[in-house]
Structures are given as structure tokens and as C-alpha cells.
Amino acid sequence: MSQGLEQRRIVTTAIPGPRSRELHARRTAEVAGAFGVTLPVFIEQADRGVLLDVDGNQLIDLASGIAVTNVGAAAPEVVSRVQQQVERFTHTCFMITEYDGFVDVAAALNRLTPGDHAKKTALFSTGAEAVENGVKIARAATGRHAVVVLDHAYHGRTLMTMSMTAKNLPYKEGFGPFAPEIYRVASPYPFRWPTGPENAAAEAMARLEEVVVTQIGAHNVAAIIIEPVQGEGGFIVPPDGYLPAVQEFATRHGIVFIADEIQSGFARTGAMFACDHEGVVPDMVLSAKALGGGLPLSAVTGRAELMDAVAPGGIGGTFAGNPVSCAAALGAIEVIERDDLAGKARRIEELAMPRLAGLAAASDAIGEARGRGAMLALEFVEPGGKQPNAGAAKRVAAACHAEGVLVLVCGTFGNVVRLLPPLVIEEELLDDALTVLEKAVRSL
Numbered sequence: 001m002s003q004g005l006e007q008r009r010i011v012t013t014a015i016p017g018p019r020s021r022e023l024h025a026r027r028t029a030e031v032a033g034a035f036g037v038t039l040p041v042f043i044e045q046a047d048r049g050v051l052l053d054v055d056g057n058q059l060i061d062l063a064s065g066i067a068v069t070n071v072g073a074a075a076p077e078v079v080s081r082v083q084q085q086v087e088r089f090t091h092t093c094f095m096i097t098e099y100d101g102f103v104d105v106a107a108a109l110n111r112l113t114p115g116d117h118a119k120k121t122a123l124f125s126t127g128a129e130a131v132e133n134g135v136k137i138a139r140a141a142t143g144r145h146a147v148v149v150l151d152h153a154y155h156g157r158t159l160m161t162m163s164m165t166a167k168n169l170p171y172k173e174g175f176g177p178f179a180p181e182i183y184r185v186a187s188p189y190p191f192r193w194p195t196g197p198e199n200a201a202a203e204a205m206a207r208l209e210e211v212v213v214t215q216i217g218a219h220n221v222a223a224i225i226i227e228p229v230q231g232e233g234g235f236i237v238p239p240d241g242y243l244p245a246v247q248e249f250a251t252r253h254g255i256v257f258i259a260d261e262i263q264s265g266f267a268r269t270g271a272m273f274a275c276d277h278e279g280v281v282p283d284m285v286l287s288a289k290a291l292g293g294g295l296p297l298s299a300v301t302g303r304a305e306l307m308d309a310v311a312p313g314g315i316g317g318t319f320a321g322n323p324v325s326c327a328a329a330l331g332a333i334e335v336i337e338r339d340d341l342a343g344k345a346r347r348i349e350e351l352a353m354p355r356l357a358g359l360a361a362a363s364d365a366i367g368e369a370r371g372r373g374a375m376l377a378l379e380f381v382e383p384g385g386k387q388p389n390a391g392a393a394k395r396v397a398a399a400c401h402a403e404g405v406l407v408l409v410c411g412t413f414g415n416v417v418r419l420l421p422p423l424v425i426e427e428e429l430l431d432d433a434l435t436v437l438e439k440a441v442r443s444l
Ligand SMILES: Cc1ncc(COP(=O)(O)O)c(C=O)c1O
Pocket: 066, 126, 127, 128, 129, 131, 154, 155, 156, 157, 227, 231, 232, 260, 261, 262, 263, 264, 288, 289
């Protein structure tokens, strides 16, 4: 097994350095320009909180490959299981012949997702595929067609999931026509709720009820799909009471309540799933990202009777639940449970949140510091109001990148700097990264 990286930030060249620039020029010639890049730096090795680039810089990773490497990018438990599995076999296609890794991951998800009712799981490869299949299963199980999603939602880039995603640029522009029967309702975004954050839960819920009951007809609605903490939309934490109210409403009307936990799941928010914070038990939970410990794996876990409503052969895919990805997932789940990574995420919040709140109090360019566990964010605004300030977020991110700290920008208005460290990040490293972020904000 390869040597781990020393857990400290090292900046030896400009970032990106000369070797990365060279490689990036080659990429530009060879790779479709439609792929964006946050930081054009080529990575040589990664371990826990550190990314080593080809110029010898060690960046602090506050991105986790977008909430994927919760256990780190080279966790020994993942690496060794993957190595053993590739030596046994790389693929059979679970729809052709079976293997135990698929069943083990399904059993783990049935056990770990909220609720102790009878559940079953279907595995796929990407998050978007999990969303697509969640919708297919909900439609087949209910015999209904309408799907309800929120403002600021992000569910993926395939036709159905892109149609469900709220933001036009860059996700939808030029890619229409979109899938039909998708209805959008207000997201209870406390910071931006017109009548104040204290009204967000009740008013957003009233609007949802109105759209479902009077515009669509509740008997036509197959599913309501919600990210329990909205991710790409800006790390929006719903106000207390909203998710339980949606759950109750959906149950009352025979609508499948689907929690898209693709970004918020697997200990990221300080609980195994973000729904757990309010004891919400969705009918279906979608997982991806951190589930596979860095390898592509996604899942739909739902009430057994819903999952069995689709005829055999109705869902699946050549690579669905690939055995190497399943082996990696079992390693990742082992680490998450054994090392209490949910507790680690809460500790990250405890260390980082007061400093983010301090920045918000001291800078009139920050409208709000928010988040849950290790899913934390700063929303940038024009001084004196709430007008989104994407320029400030961009400048802060660029200043962090130049100092060797990888942060990401998100938000419908592109004005949110988000922090998604691996949950295994060492406290000293996190402290250093936050100091860099503080300096970047102060120099705005
Ligand atoms: C909440 C949510 N749903 C779905 C997706 C789509 O996942 P993937 O990119 O693996 O298709 C994402 C990806 O960022 C996500 O954050």
C-alpha cells in the first residue's frame, strides 16, 4: 500500500504550477470544452485532508470531490477491499449472475437509512441514475405521473434529473425540451424568505399544498423529491418542521416522499442521513457520492412494497452495483460506522462554525454563515443588503486556491462558498484552512 501523505499544506509554486499548466494545455486540446474545472491542478496523490499536485504542492481538500471522499481518498479499508475484489473479478453484471457484495451493500443501506420498516435497495452507478430510478419506481408503484421538486434543487444532468434541477445556466441552457410533468414549488430558504425566516417553513408548506392539491391534483402526484440540505443550490438547511410536514402531507395523500441524500448522506451533516436530524422517515432515500468511498455507486432504498412494485427487469443496468464499487462501499461504511464519522462531522461544525459566524459578523459582504456538520457555507451579498454577490465568492475562492486551500463555490446565484472537508480531516489542517479562508475574506 502506498505511503500516506504528511497532513500539512505545502505551497512550493504558483497554483496552478508549471507542470499542471502544461498538462492543462494538453487537456484543453483533447477533452470536450464543456467540462468545467474549479482549479486546473493535476493531482498525483490524495490522502485524508491533503491533495498532492504534480508540482509538489499539497492542497488542503475542502471539497472531497464534491462530498464523495468522506473517508478520505485512500482509506486503507477501501483500498484493500478494492484490491481483493479486482483480483477475484471486476464484473459479471448483477442481472446475469449474482455476487454477495451487491447484497451486502443493499443490506447495509436497508439497515442504515431512516426507519425500521421493511426496506429493499436497488444499486446503480451515478446519483442521477438513482434519481431517475427513484422516479420510475414511484411512478410504477403509484400509477401516477407528476413529480414535485423545489426551487434551488439540483438532481443531476440526465434528461429527467436536469429537468428536475432548478438552475438554467450551466445545467439546462440549450438542452431542452425538458421532461414533462415536473412541478416546482418554493424552497423554504430561510435567509431569502420574503416575510422572514420564521415564516419559511409554514408558508413554503402552504404553497406546496396549494400546488399539489389545486394545480396538479394530489391523486396525480407520484413523488415529492427534496434534498434534506440543498447542495448545489447553496447549502440551504430547511427550517425545523418543514421536512416532517412534507412527510406527513405526502403520507396523507399517498405520495412517495423521496429524500435525495446524495450529497447530504453518509455522515456528512453529522448524522448518517440529514433526515435523521428531525426523525424524518422518507418512503425512499437516494444515495450516491460518499456511498462508494470514491468509486461510482448509487442506490435507491425504499419501502419494500414500493421497491417490489416494478416488474423484474424493469430497472437495472450493465454496471449497476459493480462489484468493485460494492467492495469500496463496504470499506467506506465500515470506516463511517467504526470511527463515528457522524461525530467527526459534528466536531468539524463545532470547530468551523464559530469562525464562519465570526467572519459573517465582521464582514458586510457575508449575508449568512450556515450549514450542518461538515456541510458548511458562507453566502456573499452586496454590502448593506441581500443582493447576491457572486464576485465576492469568486474572489474568496480564488484567494484560497492561491494559498493551497481547495474550496468550491455553489448557489443558484453563484454567491456561496462551501466547505466539504473529508470527515477524517485532522483538526490542525482544518484550522490552517480556516485561517486561510479568514484571510481571504478580510482581503476582499
Ligand atoms: C443532491 C444531488 N442529487 C443528485 C446529484 C447527481 O449525482 P451525480 O453527479 O452522481 O449524477 C447530485 C450531484 O451533485 C446531488 O448533489
